[in-house]
Amino acid sequence: MVDQACDVLTTAFPDLWYLIQLYIKRKLYPLSERSEEIDRTYMHKAPEFLALTKEIIQTFVSVVRLNLLSRLTTTKSxxxxxxxxxxxxNADETYQRVKTLPHCVQNCRLCILRLVSLxxxxxxxxxxxxxxxxxxxxxxxxxxxxxxxxxxxxxxxxxxxxxxxxxxxxxxxxxxxxxxxxxxxxxxxxxxxxxxxxxxxxxxxxxxxxxxxxxxxxxxxxxxxxxxxxxxxxxxxxxxxxxxxxxxxxxxxxxxxxxxxxxxxxxxxxxxxxxxxxxxxxxxxxxxxxxxxxxxxxxxxxxxxxxxxxxxxxxxxxVQNEYLRPFLHRLESRMYAGRFDWATHIRVISVKDYVKHIILDLARVHAEIYSISSQLVFIVLSCILSTLVNELAKLYSNINQFSKAGSMQACLDLIALQECLGRCMETETSNKLKELITQIPDAAEHIKSKALTDMLNLFLKQMQPYSIAFRDVTPQ
Incomplete structure (x- = not known):
């Protein structure tokens, strides 16, 4: 409908307009010497043609608006x-309109540019x-x-x-x-x-x-x-x-x-x-x-x-929650594996397995993330460690009593985490872990002890193949 209207106006209206102009100027027919014959030949006046032109253009405008601008548009705001x-x-309607509307607009545009040039x-x-x-x-x-x-x-x-x-x-x-x-x-x-x-x-x-x-x-x-x-x-x-x-x-x-x-x-x-x-x-x-x-x-x-x-x-x-799920699910059970009791623990041999599992699992997380983007490593690991440290703080706050060896074990475990994973922590997380260490009974004494230092160094050496990846982790 719109294309037909454009074709008609583009081809026929200019000729009609030129004929109207010739008629108004009384140049359409051969001139007669007698004025009464001229008046009879050119009976119609300019306002009549103006009304005709107006009707044609308004009809064209109405046809186009009815067919192309009938949709109510709503802004997202x-x-x-x-x-x-x-x-x-209304996806089907949109797909249909995007196929036809640009073509129709171009046709209308050519038609209108032709008309306004008159x-x-x-x-x-x-x-x-x-x-x-x-x-x-x-x-x-x-x-x-x-x-x-x-x-x-x-x-x-x-x-x-x-x-x-x-x-x-x-x-x-x-x-x-x-x-x-x-x-x-x-x-x-x-x-x-x-x-x-x-x-x-x-x-x-x-x-x-x-x-x-x-x-x-x-x-x-x-x-x-x-x-x-x-x-x-x-x-x-x-x-x-x-x-x-x-x-x-x-x-x-x-x-x-x-x-x-x-x-x-x-x-x-x-x-x-x-x-x-x-x-x-x-x-x-x-x-x-x-x-x-x-x-x-x-x-x-x-x-x-x-x-x-x-x-x-x-x-x-x-992402953080998906990685954290296995950590949080196993943390407490691994901490107390073998019916471990902080109050009756009598001998510290090495860092407990729950700490080793945290480091090993985080090394696997590091490898998986690093294989995609090194820039995401610190972002994700720091989030995981923030939650883990908070969870450790809750678990340690529930411990009612430490034996001498139990408190040394706790200090050794937490210091080992700090040494291996400190570069992957936000400052706030690192400070919270340090504060947690100081809350362990006799922490200052244990930290200075040669026995703890020797066990820590041995553990760090054993874990070096896994913890070496964490050394290059830096905030982005």
Missing amino acids: DMTPTQDDELYA DIQVDFKKDLQELMFDLRLECFKVIMDHACLEVSRLNTQETWELEYDEQLGSHTKLPNLFHDMVVTKANIINENVLSANVIKGERKFFEDKEATKQAAIAVYRLLGDFASVFQMLIKDCSSSTSNSIEPLSSSTIMINSSEHLSKTMCLVIILNNFAYTRRFILPRLKKLFLNYGFRGMDRVYDETEIIYKRVDEQLLDT
């Missing part, structure tokens, strides 16, 4: 959750130019709606194939897939919406306040939807029934299915993908938007950063 759901529920009334030109701008704005909204839909479903396109980046370690194709998708949509928007023929009266898109506002809202939605993709991936991963820590033999090769990955490995990959997105993809897209003239991007990115920080905390919390 004004949405209720139900309306937001409805936006994504010497028609200023009011008519204004109506046509207003229609054209509304079409461009609608086209922008539809393309961005489609982009948001595509982005919100990117979790289904995660292949788990790892690519290596020198700065941020291994990540999958997902962040770059998002980047390329946005670049493609931005190019389509630039071609169909942003380019303007100013000479023929088209307004620059971002000189309009409503357009600027809608663009900012659309970018905010787009970036926010990609953050939600990571939440969906984490949810899918967390529902897996695989073990938390598995052999790491597949961690350094190309992987094409999450079935070959441990749950924790998948979670770390998701976390690193998110870090890669924040550090590299978002700044690139901001530069892209600015190059295309988008305004208010600093504010949009400030608001987006709030979302991304919250999601980052959720991702890190999920």
